Every structure is written in structure tokens, then in C-alpha cells.
Amino acid sequence: MMNLQAILDSIYGELQPRLGEGKVADYIPELAKVDPNQFGMAIATVDGKLYSVGEADTSFSIQSLSKVFMLTLALGKVGEGLWKRVGREPSGSSFNSIVQLEREEGIPRNPFINAGAIAVTDVVLAGHAPREAIGEFLRFVRYLADDETVTIDQKVAQSETQTGFKNIALANFMRAYRNLDHPVEHTLGVYFHQCALAMSCQQLAKAGLYLAARGSNPLTGHSVVSPKRARRINALMLTCGHYDGSGDFAYRVGLPGKSGVGGGILAVAPGLASIAVWSPGLNEVGNSQLGSAALEMLAARTGWSVFGD
Template identity: 75%
Template sequence: MPGPLDLQSIVDDIHRELTPRLGEGKVADYIPQLARVDPKRFGMAIVTVDGDVHMAGDAQVPFSIQSISKVFTLTLALGKHGENIWKRVGREPSGSAFNSIVQLEHEHGIPRNPFINAGAIAITDLVLAGHTPKEAIGEVVRFVRYLADEDDIVIDPEVARSEAATGYRNFALANFMRSFGKLDHPVEHVLGVYFHQCALAMSCVQLAKAGLFLAASGTNPLTRHSVVSKQRARRINALMLTCGHYDGSGDFAYRVGLPGKSGVGGGILCVAPGKASVAVWSPGLNHNGNSLLGSLALEMLASRTGWSVFGA
């Protein structure tokens, strides 16, 4: 029988091996505030279901989590509306860019899945039910703080403003869905919440803690808080595996073999069911909009731990 994994050594080795490549990839410059981020940043954190924390590099530096927030708003929406959300959004990989408008035309305003922009906007509309935009934003922040058990997680107002000022494609997506009667609230309200949730600033350690409930059958093992049922955690993980990396989701499943969700801020949240939650951050993106070195770090981690859901 192999002995226990030395996760700290594995994380340190990955960080050391990737250090010569820091700065590779292209920072998301279409959001002006993200274009200012140092492309040579790299952080990685593993939080195990036993509560051990292993980190390297810039793992405690907050960054803009962007689309990783979609995992948390999906969890919130499922809590509020249950399986009814699937009347508004599909569960299939898109095969298109994260901000594509083409499929909405063909599919009558129903986005392909909750992790592309259109799908996340539809989910945000559901989270907004019964709330003002300000209340909904507060609920999202409180929920993420609760998941991570950290009270200092905040929204970066500069990033939120930067997104609102340049989010023309998202306005188009939202208006398109509204034209099909698929949004219940005014577009400005829905996008106000959406831009703010994407502007959440978290470190790799905080992000890994927030995702830990997905590695532990729906319960955060550090706080003993039951977040979702075991079945719901499994289903969220399934969506992350099949849809969490836009039109690069199949390649990520092939190379890494773990449920994950990326964001154009360069972060990736990854789940090793029954074992750990992992977060990486490297701002340079590949052509699919996923962190280039972050994806590579997770591929190295899966290889060295044997954690792939498809076997070692």
C-alpha cells in the first residue's frame, strides 16, 4: 500500500516547476481593471476534507474570482428554487465561447448551461427573486463568507464598475433572454447583481475553503455546516466537470479529470470528491479563457495524486 501523500511537497514542486513559465498566457484585458493585474502572479492551495491546508506562491493574495462565483450562485438558486431552475437553463456543454449569443437564438432564450454567461445571468435572475439588487448582492457575499468561514471576503468595487462599463455583450445576452420572456427582472437589476458577484475578491485559500462542501458530500467538514444534500453536491460536481471550463471543458476533463470551474481572473476551483478542494490562480489565460498555468498545475496535481475521478 502506498503511504499518505505529502501534499505540501507536491504543491511546492508544482510551484517550483512552473515558476520559469510565470507570465505565460494572456491576461483578460477586455475588463480594464483585470488588465492591470500582474501576469506573473501564481498561487495554489489545497484544503483537505480533514482540514489540512497546503499552499504555495500567492495563495493568500485576493484576486477577482469572476465566473467561479457561478458555482456559488447556482448553489443558492438550487436552494431557493430546487429542480425548477432547469426550466430556465440547460445542463449540456455549450461547445461555444462563454459569451456566445448564437445558441440563444436557436434555443429560444434558454441558455445551454448555468456556467456560460447567459446561463449565469438566468441563474442570477432566480437569485434576485424577492430581493432588491442590493439585498441579492448581500446574500451572495454572506453565503460565500459562510462557505469559507471568513468574514473579510468582499466585492472589489473597481472591478464591478469596470465590468458594468464594458459589459456590452452581457447586456446583449440579457436583453435577448428578456425578449424571449426568460428573465423576470429588469436587465439593469440582473446585471447589477451579476457584475458584483463576478467582482468577488478571494484568495486561493479562501476559495478552496468555500468549495470544500463539494468535496465532502455537501457538508463543510471544517465547520460541520450542511450546505446541500449529498445528491445535490454530486450534481453540481457533474456540471462542473462537463461545463466548468466553457468550450475547453472536455479538454480539462481529459487532462485533469476533476470537476472544476474557471474564471477569467485566472482562478480555477477544483474538487477532488472525498479528498480535497483545490484553488489555483495564474492570470494568463489560454485561448478558451481558462488559466493557462492554473490548468497545467491541476493536471500535474491530478497526475501526482491519482485523484482523477476516472482513476489513477
């Protein structure tokens, strides 16, 4: 049996001289204040063990990692009907591109680019006031992580609301094409709050376990989604989870994953483990530079790539 703690310790040791690499997401004022010299990593295995290293219990803004959880909620509400509103193909464009949205008449390419995630949030908002939808989302993530202390960082939510002009443009564009059912400010209010969720690597690794364990959380026994749906969410994470760097991440790491501009990455080794890594410095396509390197090392040392060792 491999020693996962020893593997994590060795990865951390090798990456320490590189702490601070990359560039923090400075277009969200609150994220610009984060110290880039931080690194945390946690692995939650399907047999109930948790391994961690570095600042794995430090909360950070999960940003686009929230899109995985909101997608799970939306599929629970409308099932396969969701795909009338959003596609399932990699974008090949910037995560907040409006050009593609115009060309494809208001149907976003996939649920992990910003336009797609806003459409998914609009689905979850149906029948709710924005505050209720935010509450439902927060309760769901607490349920996944089995942790009532998970919270939304109001300062980050406010920071995004005040500066999210591209997202406002994307939402208005979709509303013009009738692919948004609610007032733009209602849908975006929920979206900005979901992205401002603060979690640690340990909490995230536990929350992602249902994707590693055929739709159920083995730590709590909670059934979250069907095995088929878990498999399909993993497929989307593999092909679309890293914006325009998704192909490169699949090539180097070979695991379904979702990144966020807060510097976090959630990765899934199906049948084995859920992995969360965080380091705030981003590479040129908006993914954590050291986080990506750490996952590449982990995949190489464990043989966990979905494509074989």
C-alpha cells in the same frame, strides 16, 4: 500518506520558469492591470488540513468561479425547477455566444456560460432588491469560506458595468424570450457584483470544501446542500465548467472544475479535497494557462482523477 505540501512545492518549482505565460483578460479594464507573473495554489482537505504555495493568500477577481456559488443558492431556492430556465449540456461555443441563445429560444445551454449564469442570478434576485441579493450572495460565500473578510471589488464591478455590452445583449435577449423576470439592469447589477468578488486561493479552497465533502463543510460542520445536490453540481462542473475547454480539462485533469477569466480555477476531488489555483495569464479559450497545467500535474501526482489513477 502522500505529502501534499511537497507535491505543491514541486509543482510550483517546475512552473516558475513559465510565470507570465498566457494573456490577461484585457477586455475588463481593471483585470488588464493585473501582473501576470503571479501564481498561487491551495488545497483544503476534508480532514481539515490546508496546504498552499506561492501567492495563495493574495486576493484576485474570481469572476466566473462565482457561478458555482450562485448556482448553489439558486438550487436552494427553487430546486429542480431551475432547469426550466437553463439547460445542463456543454455549449461547444464561446462563453458569451448569442448565436446559440437565439437558436435555442432564450434558454441558455448551461449555468456556467454567461447567459446561463445571468438566468441563475435572476432566480436568486426574486423577492429582493439588487442590493439585498448582492448582500445575500456575499454572506453565503463568507459562510462557505468561514471568513468575514471576503469582499466585492467595487472597481472591478464598475469596470464590468461600464464595458459589459455583450452581457447586456444576452440579458436583453433572454428578457425578450421571457426568460428574465427582472429589469435587465437589476439582474446585471447583481451579476457584475458577484463576478467582482475578490478571494484568495486559500479562501476559495475552503469555500469549495462542501463540494468535496458530500455537501457539508467539514471545517465548520455547516451543512450546505444534500449529498445528491453536491454530486450534481460536481457533474456540471466536470462537463461545463471550462467553457469550450471543458472536454480537454476533463481529459487532462479529470476533476470537476470551474474557471474564471481572472485566472482562477476551483477544482474538486470528491471525498478528498477542494483545490484552488490562480495565475492571471489565460489560454485561447479563457482558462488560466498555468493553473490548468498545475492541476494536470497535481492529478497525475496524487491519482485524484475521478476516472481512476
